[in-house]
Amino acid sequence: MHRYRSHNCAALRKSDVGNTVRLSGWVHRVRDHGGVLFIDLRDHYGVTQVVADPDSAAFSLAETVRGEWVIRIDGEVKARSDDTVNANLPTGEVEVYAREIEVLSAAKELPLPVFGEPEYPEDVRLKYRFLDLRRETLHRNIVRRTEIIAAMRELMNGVGFTEYSTPILTASSPEGARDFLVPSRIHPGNFYALPQAPQQYKQLIMASGFDRYFQIAPCFRDEDPRADRLPGEFYQLDLEMSFVEQEDILTAMEPVIRSVFEKFADGKPVTQEFPRIPYAEAIRKYGSDKPDLRNPIEMQAVTEHFAGSGFKVFANMIANDAKVEVWAIPAKTGGSRAFCDRMNSWAQGEGQPGLGYIFWREEEGAVAGAGPLAKNIGPERTDAIRGQLGLEAGDACFFVAGVPEKFVGFAGDARTRVGEELELIDKERFDLCWIVDFPFYEWNDEENRLDFSHNPFSMPQGGLEALESQDPKSILAYQYDIVCNGFEIGSGGIRNHVPELMVKAFGLVGFDAAVVEEQFGGLYRAFQYGVPPHGGMAAGIDRIVMLLLGAKNLREVTMFPMNQQAQDLLMGAPGEADAAQLRELNLRVIPVVKDD
Known part of the structure; x- marks a missing residue:
């Protein structure tokens, strides 16, 4: 027989009953049932129950072992009685009656428990x-x-x-x-x-x-x-x-x-079939380039319904700046004042002045909007918003206004919050998608200059002509991400393999040809010889x-x-x-x- 084991701790089955076996592993736990010791022996593969009774020569040593000691057991495989079978273990129909125990390695008092896995400080x-x-x-x-x-x-x-x-x-x-x-x-x-x-x-x-x-x-x-x-x-x-x-x-x-x-x-x-969602569409619909598609909420622009309306906060913003938009975050089943007030309080906790809302309820056989915004813009505009978003009695909608690039992150967070609060997210699935058509460049406000928005090695859509004739911030890249359940899990692109194009692309962010050749010398040199x-x-x-x-x-x-x-x-x-x-x-x- 092998020095340490004839079987691992997940191997024994009812067909092994009557055989003499040798197991080695860690003492997972020890239980004393009326003078009979039960040792759960664990290794990488699983757990086997070992029994030591007072008639066994191994009993006296079995009394001394403690959790996480490493021991060797020799013993006979026996079938468990029907009422003691453990259906949760592959080895749960058998147990090993110990004839001999050898301590291979004793363990000091444990600084954290292994059995039971209670919460414990991370350090x-x-x-x-x-x-x-x-x-x-x-x-x-x-x-x-x-x-x-x-x-x-x-x-x-x-x-x-x-x-x-x-x-x-x-x-x-x-x-x-x-x-x-x-x-x-x-x-x-x-x-x-x-x-x-x-x-x-x-x-x-x-x-x-x-x-x-x-x-x-x-x-x-x-x-x-x-x-x-x-x-x-x-x-x-x-x-x-x-x-x-x-x-x-x-x-x-x-x-x-x-x-x-x-x-x-x-x-x-x-x-x-992974949907392919352009970056700009993902931002407008979900407020993120890492959308969690398990959340069914899709935002829409509703600027026209507030332009010239009685809700002067939004109406004046729209009138004074052509870039201002109002986005709606529909909330199916969220049509209660208590929920809307809770979302408003959450927004204030996020540093926002609040979160405007309308909720709809049935009144005298008709669907009517309620809340301060509904009163200010009137029933006709309120109903037009409901129709655009496909909402009904018992639903609500939240609104954010301003220049989209400044509020989009908050809007995306609000969409996520609504989905979580109303339990609209199906957490028992994996929703994947591709995000495509990323902007090639973005403006760096901190350094007041143009910068790459993603991977500088990507190919710009439109090639050299786009770099020479387009507003840099309007150029898109052959760049794509793969997203699952709100996490970016992958990113890639078609590479810019043309030296002249590469120099031009880096030039727009302030790197001249000498810098490109110095910092990316191996790559730049390779591109001179056919790639x-x-x-x-x-x-x-x-x-x-x-x-x-x-x-x-x-x-x-x-x-x-x-x-x-x-x-x-x-x-x-x-x-x-x-x-x-x-x-x-x-x-x-x-x-x-x-x-x-």
Whole structure:
């Protein structure tokens, strides 16, 4: 028999009754039932119940074991009685009567419990992550994560992609976030950067004559953490294709993403044909370029119904500025004053003066509007709004007014709030879509200059002619995102592979040809020697896993994450370097002077 086990802790079945077996694992819990000890023995695969009675030679040692000790058990498999069968365990029809126990590793008093998984402070969970990972839910999540990644690889291979690895030590690149820098010992005063993404390398792979690349790529960004992005590093399904247009990439990747969701959705419906929603339409309908389509609310402009109306706040805004619009947020089933007042209070809590509303009720056999706005604009305009939005008695509508680009974020939040409060969102499904036609440029108010709104490597729609003749803010990009349930889970674009066009595009944001060649030298140089039209995307693995598992935080689907302060409490990183290390790297640390 093997030194440690003949079976794992999920393997035994009724067909094994009568056999002598050997198991090894962790003591999940110990129960004393009238002098008979029951030990739940756990390993990576599952749990088996072990019984030690006073007649067993193993009983005296069994009395000493505690939670999370690692032990070996030799014993005989017996069938449980009908009234003690545990239908929740694959091994629930049998138990092992212990004949011999060996303690392989004793455990000190635990800093956090493994059995039962009660809520526990995050700093303790992260410091003792090796214990936290033994907990059933987190352990299962990590296993599921590896299965999802394996499925991605299999699907990508199945549609003709080949996995290639790209460097981790590379050059710094202005891609929208701070780089992690690595000092070079051999080249004093110079630094490598950890890649924010394999963007330039995957384009160089296309320039090198390979066709369909993919990689489960680690990416490193020195930015503040948030719930849907971990500090430090994350992983993405990165891909690139040659001789393609935007439609080719969407057509290739949609079945892959859909298949991943269908395989791991636990029966929840998954969108079959992903709608393609232009960015401008998404902003106007949903107030976001990451719309949660499970929420049925679609906003509409109702400016004409308030122009010249008795509601002077909106009417004067419309009269004084041609850019002003009024948007309506319909709220099916929200037609009560109590709910409308609650939404108004929420808006004030968000720093807004309030949230105008109308709600409709049945009066004398007719549907009539109620609330201050209804009184001010009159029954005819109120009914016209109801007709436009398809509302009826028992429904409500909220209104925001101003220059859309200034209120759109709040409008989107209000749409989400209404959907959640009225329980209009079907949380038992995965709704996916493509957002397309992003603006190529945007105006940076802080620096008072034009900037790229998304990926600077994308191809502008209209090419060089658009860059030379159009208002830059009106130019669209061959840029697309994939969105699921209100989360951006992927982003990509057709690349700008024409050197002259690339220089012109960067020139409009203040980078001349010399800067482009210096900062993107490898890519720019490659484009001088024949490069195919190409494009690709990257899908965030961590976010996809989080959505599929219903987790609230990426730390629940990541094996060894950092905390919110970008610290690894388990390994003690970041840490100080000693004087010898600093000398070798030609570095010295300048103390930070804190302001009083």
